[in-house]
Amino acid sequence: MSLPLRLGVNIDHVATVRNARGSGYPDPVRAALLAAEAGADGITAHLREDRRHITDNDIARLAEGLTIPLNLEMAATEEMLGIALRHRPHAACIVPERREERTTEGGLDAAGQHNHLAPMVSELAAANIRVSLFIEPDPRQIEAAVRLKAPVVELHTGRYCELEGEAQAAELRRIADAAALAAKNGIEVHAGHGLTFDNVVPIAAIPQLRELNIGHFLIGEAIFDGLGPVVRRMRSLMDEAR
Ligand SMILES: CC(=O)[C@@H](O)[C@H](O)COP(=O)(O)O
Ligand SMILES: NCC(=O)COP(=O)(O)O
Numbered sequence: 001m002s003l004p005l006r007l008g009v010n011i012d013h014v015a016t017v018r019n020a021r022g023s024g025y026p027d028p029v030r031a032a033l034l035a036a037e038a039g040a041d042g043i044t045a046h047l048r049e050d051r052r053h054i055t056d057n058d059i060a061r062l063a064e065g066l067t068i069p070l071n072l073e074m075a076a077t078e079e080m081l082g083i084a085l086r087h088r089p090h091a092a093c094i095v096p097e098r099r100e101e102r103t104t105e106g107g108l109d110a111a112g113q114h115n116h117l118a119p120m121v122s123e124l125a126a127a128n129i130r131v132s133l134f135i136e137p138d139p140r141q142i143e144a145a146v147r148l149k150a151p152v153v154e155l156h157t158g159r160y161c162e163l164e165g166e167a168q169a170a171e172l173r174r175i176a177d178a179a180a181l182a183a184k185n186g187i188e189v190h191a192g193h194g195l196t197f198d199n200v201v202p203i204a205a206i207p208q209l210r211e212l213n214i215g216h217f218l219i220g221e222a223i224f225d226g227l228g229p230v231v232r233r234m235r236s237l238m239d240e241a242r
Contacts, residue, residue, distance in 0.1 A: 006211040008192070008214070012054055017219075019052070032045075036068045038231035043066055043068060045071075063088070073093045073134070075097040085124075094121075094133050096108045104134070107134055132154050134153075136156050138174075152189075153188075154190040156193050158193040159171050172203070180208055197234065204238040
């Protein structure tokens with residue numbers, strides 16, 4: 001029997017539109033509250049070191065005003081650790097970051113960065129912040145998450161979303177195998193990046209997954225159909241998959 005599958009709505013790209021002109025609208029906090037009303041189980045926001053979209057003030061207002069859990073996505077830096085400890089979101093997901101990237105290009109190298117990540121994971125956990133590591137669906141990275149005592153991993157679905165045919169089917173199997181391995185080791189399993197109405201169902205059908213974090217596609221669709229309806233549609237596709 002599958003466990004309930006939560007939908008985390010990532011509101012980064014509401015802030016992208018807002019920052020295009022430096023106006024106060026569209027407000028990511030308003031989007032978060034609308035997504036919550038439409039059935040989102042959580043809100044994800046990525047405070048990047050270059051603040052290209054979500055700002056420090058957005059995080060402060062989200063931490064203060066949200067009615068559902070906030071998942072702060074952050075690079076593994078002292079600056080971001082300080083911000084997380086100050087605002088104490090429900091969760092913090094450690095993601096890799098490169099200033100030159102247009103978007104996240106892959107998972108965190110938890111295996112290669114153990115010594116750098118271990119104190120950060122401990123400090124976040126000590127502050128009762130649920131720590132997640134955004135990693136590739138790779139047994140070596142799952143084993144590293146176990147060693148780091150990370151309670152959650154989020155599996156990168158970007159490659160799955162970009163591939164087609166047999167290659168996509170193989171990546172889906174890789175994600176399903178990684179989810180099973182992580183769950184067998186007592187780690188809660190999430191997934192995200194690049195998910196859309198067209199590709200979400202096979203991912204949502206993976207029984208060990210507890211949460212999907214979806215943003216860019218939903219914000220794009222919201223331009224045409226409104227945020228509430230697209231959140232409800234994604235929610236129902238995920239429910240049907242179970
Ligand atoms: C880690 C991940 O896949 C996303 O949550 C991340 O936020 C993508 O970065 P942008 O939102 O800046 O595209
Ligand atoms: N961690 C994935 C996420 O929060 C949203 O990614 P995307 O749907 O914006 O690609």
